Ligand code: ADP
Ligand code: ADP
């Protein structure tokens with residue numbers, strides 16, 4: 001990896017591959033924030049901002065929000081002080097235009113992507129993971145009804161907030177659309193990072209702690 005004191009990591013994987021789960025663990029380990037574009041959009045939606053209203057129809061359909069909107073949101077997020085030592089990108093970039101935009105945004109700040117990690121999970125496992133997913137309304141931590149249940153049903157272990165099921169995780173048609181989009185749009189981004197020599201792959205069909213260990217090995 002480039003010898004920089006700032007660590008910018010991109011996590012890739014289909015919806016349900018465990019990006020959010022792993023990003024949270026990396027955030028705790030390295031003390032750098034997770035930047036999840038889906039969480040940022042949902043936050044804007046909840047607060048009824050202009051950006052949220054713009055994003056809503058795309059999110060409801062399981063489609064990508066336009067690149068200019070998404071890139072501007074990421075750029076603004078990177079201007080906050082907590083990214084001084086780096087960040088973990090989860091759910092961004094999702095197409096090669098966003099990947100180029102991220103390189104430019106980071107270059108303006110004297111940074112660069114140090115490693116792109118692809119979490120590879122078999123297709124069959126993804127639907128089970130998504131339909132059983134529950135998210136903390138307060139801190140966005142993710143759980144799974146069977147694979148990663150909270151200690152107390154319906155309550156976040158980290159902050160005590162209430163857990164809920166995302167609307168787009170209830171609708172198997174929307175899930176199919178998101179997975180199709182992922183394979184159409186995001187796989188070329190993985191090839192792009194591979195050609196840049198930045199890609200590392202991990203086997204995401206293992207238990208959560210084991211996947212984390214593999215990622216940390218690839219980052220060291
Ligand atoms: P993504 O951010 O890639 O969409 P999440 O981190 O939200 O994925 O994980 C999707 C669901 O799968 C969640 O319910 C999570 O608790 C569960 N999960 C994550 N990693 C694993 C794993 N290695 N094994 C089993 N279930 C997992
Ligand atoms: P999932 O990983 O299950 O698709 P996310 O939480 O990452 O869920 O994203 C939810 C929605 O937010 C997406 O369906 C899409 O509409 C929008 N979104 C998230 N990240 C991006 C991105 N990088 N570019 C465009 N739209 C995005």
Ligand code: ZN
Nearest residue numbers: 136139156159
């Ligand atoms: Zn919480």
